[in-house]
Amino acid sequence: MSADLFTPLELRGTEIPNRVMVSPMCQYSCEGRDGLATDWHHTHLVSRAVGGAGLVMTEATAVEARGRITPHDLGIWSDDHVDALAEITSTISDRGSVPGIQLAHAGRKASKTRPWEGGDPLTGEEGWEAMAPSDRPWPYDDGGTATRAMTTDDIDDVTDAFRDAAVRAREAGFRVAEIHAAHGYLLHEFLSPVTNQRTDAYGGGFENRTRVLREVTSAVREEWPDDDPLSVRISATDWLPDRESWTVGDSVRLTDDLAPLGVDLIDVSAGGIHPDQRIPSTGPGYQERYARRVRQDSAADIAVGTVGGITTPEQADALIRNGRGDLAIVGREHLRDPYFALHAAQALNRLDADGIEVPTQYDRAF
Secondary structure, eight states: OOOOTTTTTTEEEEESSEEEEEEEOOOOOOSOOOOOOOHHHHHHHHHHTTTTTSSSEEEEEESSSSGOTTTTTOOOOOOHHHHHHHHHHHHHHTTTTTTEEOOOOOOGGBBBBBBBGGGBBBBGGOOOOOEEESSSSSSSSTTOOOOOEHHHHHHHHHHHHHHHHHHHHHHTSSSEEEEOTTSSSSSHHHHHHHTTTOOOTTSHHHHHHHHHHHHHHHHHHSSSSSTSSSEEEEESSSSSSSSSSOOOOHHHHHHHHHGGGGGOOEEEEEEOSTTOOOOOOSSSSTTHHHHHHHHHHOOOOOOEEEESSSSSHHHHHHHHTTTSSSSSEEEHHHHHOOOHHHHHHHHHHHHHHSSSSSOOOOOOOO
16 A cells, blocks of 8 residues: 555654654754753744654754854754753654754854844854865855865864764654755765865765765764664755756765665755755745655665645645655745644544544545
8 A cells, every 4th residue: 555644654663653744944043152952942843743743853953063054053062952952852752753853064154143134154253163175155255254174184073073963862862863964064065066176085076075974974873773763864956057066866876875874764855055056946846856856766775755845735645645755844834834734634534623533544646
C-alpha cells in the first residue's frame, strides 16, 4: 500500500508518526547575545507539536558563537544551552511529536543585524569575525562583513564544534539531528564553486569541495545514537545557470556519498549562495522537482524531504502519495497555522469534527 501524509515514517529506530515536518525557520528571537532558548521558543516549537506535526525541527542552531547569523540566533555551543532546550524537547515528545534540531554555522553570512533591522553587517564591538572557505564577503554589493579565509585548523575546529553540538543535542533530548549545508551558509559555501576558490584539499573538484561536509557528517554520526536518524539539508541548485555552480546532478552525487556515512534523510531546498540567483518560480511546491530528482536518481536507499510552497493538505498529501518525497516539510504555512497537521487530518477525512480518527481509508487521487 502506498504511503500518504499520515503514514508513519520509520527512520532507523525512530518512528515519525506522520509525514508533516516543521521546517527549520530562523526566528532571531533570543534575548541578549547568549543564544539561550526562552519561553518564546518553548511556545513556538511546542505549539507545532500540539498542532500535530510529526517532526518539529528547531531553527538553525549555531554550533559556535561565531557561527550565528545575528546576535539573536539560537545556539548549542555550551551546556547552558542543553538545559534551556531540554524542557522543550520533553514537551514536544509528550505531545507525540519527534523533536529535531538543525545544527548550523553561518560562515560568511555571520555577524548581521536581524532581517527587519536591515540585515546589515555589524560593526565594532557589536560584530564578530566571519569565516568562509575563501575571503569573499556577503553580500558583494556593499562589501559585506569582513571575511577571513579559513585555515585547516579552523576547519578542524568547526568540525569539532559540530561534533560537540551533536553530543549536547543528544543530551538535550533531540531525536533527529540535521546538518545545515544549504542556503549559502558555511557548509554550502564549501560545496559551491561560486564561493569556494581554495586550491588545497578542500577546494577545486567535487571530491575536495564536499570533503568538509563529509567530515562533519562523520563526526556528528559518531556521536549520534545508532537508533536516531541524521538528516542533511542541501540546496539542490545554486540557481546560477550561467556560471560554474552547484547543480542538481551534484546533489544526486552528494546524496550517494552521504548515505554510507549514516545519513538517513536528505532535506532538499535550493539557492541562497549568491544574490544573482535566478529563481524559476515561487508557486506551490516550486522545489518539489528537485527532491523528486534526488529521490529518483540517487542510488542510495535514503528518505527525501521536500520544502517550498507547501500550503494545503491536499498538496502535501499528493506529494507523498505520488512518490515525490517522503516528508512534506512545511515552513511559512506553519507560521500562519500552527495546527496545520490537525487541520490537514480533518480536511483529508482522517479526523471528524470532534478530533477523533476516522477509520476509513482516504484514497482520493490528486
